[in-house]
Amino acid sequence: NAGVTQTPKFQVLKTGQSMTLQCAQDMNHNSMYWYRQDPGMGLRLIYYSASEGTTDKGEVPNGYNVSRLNKREFSLRLESAAPSQTSVYFCASVLAVMNTEAFFGQGTRLTVV
């Protein structure tokens, strides 16, 4: 049982390049989330998917798009990377909203030069 799996673990991009961060969970969870973590900060929500087929913006959505491909997979896309998007990205999932425990992937460390 792998839990929440993110790929890649590390990535370096040039400004203007695009890439997709992949996230998959095998816990049959309904809701999935993308957060970013910057130095000295807690995690901030980028986008979330409350259930398969729905996505919505979080606190810091600018410069990102998401796709809930199916119940297991939730991807985050950077269309034109900027240095301000240098961060560590975490995917999380919960069985259902309210009163349930969240589980996180191992993170993707992204550097945009």
Place this chain on the structure above:
Amino acid sequence: GIQVEQSPPDLILQEGANSTLRCNFSDSVNNLQWFHQNPWGQLINLFYIPSGTKQNGRLSATTVATERYSLLYISSSQTTDSGVYFCAVEDWRGSTLGRLYFGRGTQLTVWP
């Protein structure tokens, strides 16, 4: 959204010492979790504790929801306890159900 404040921001201990980390939140919540972020950056679930007390080995946590705080106790600390400890809460009234609001964390360093 809910404001989450953690204290102290930094804590340095010698191996074997005990410590208490605090998490205050600004409004009532329906979910509170403690995480440990290890030096490799991985977020590890410690406790899911909306209220009451739980224990897991040398770690225990207490949440007093009516007074809007939670405490994480680490006893007989070890060097492997080093890392950042985060408290996160879910605001059940928010438009983003399931979203966790994180504090800035407590950086714990345990010296041998």
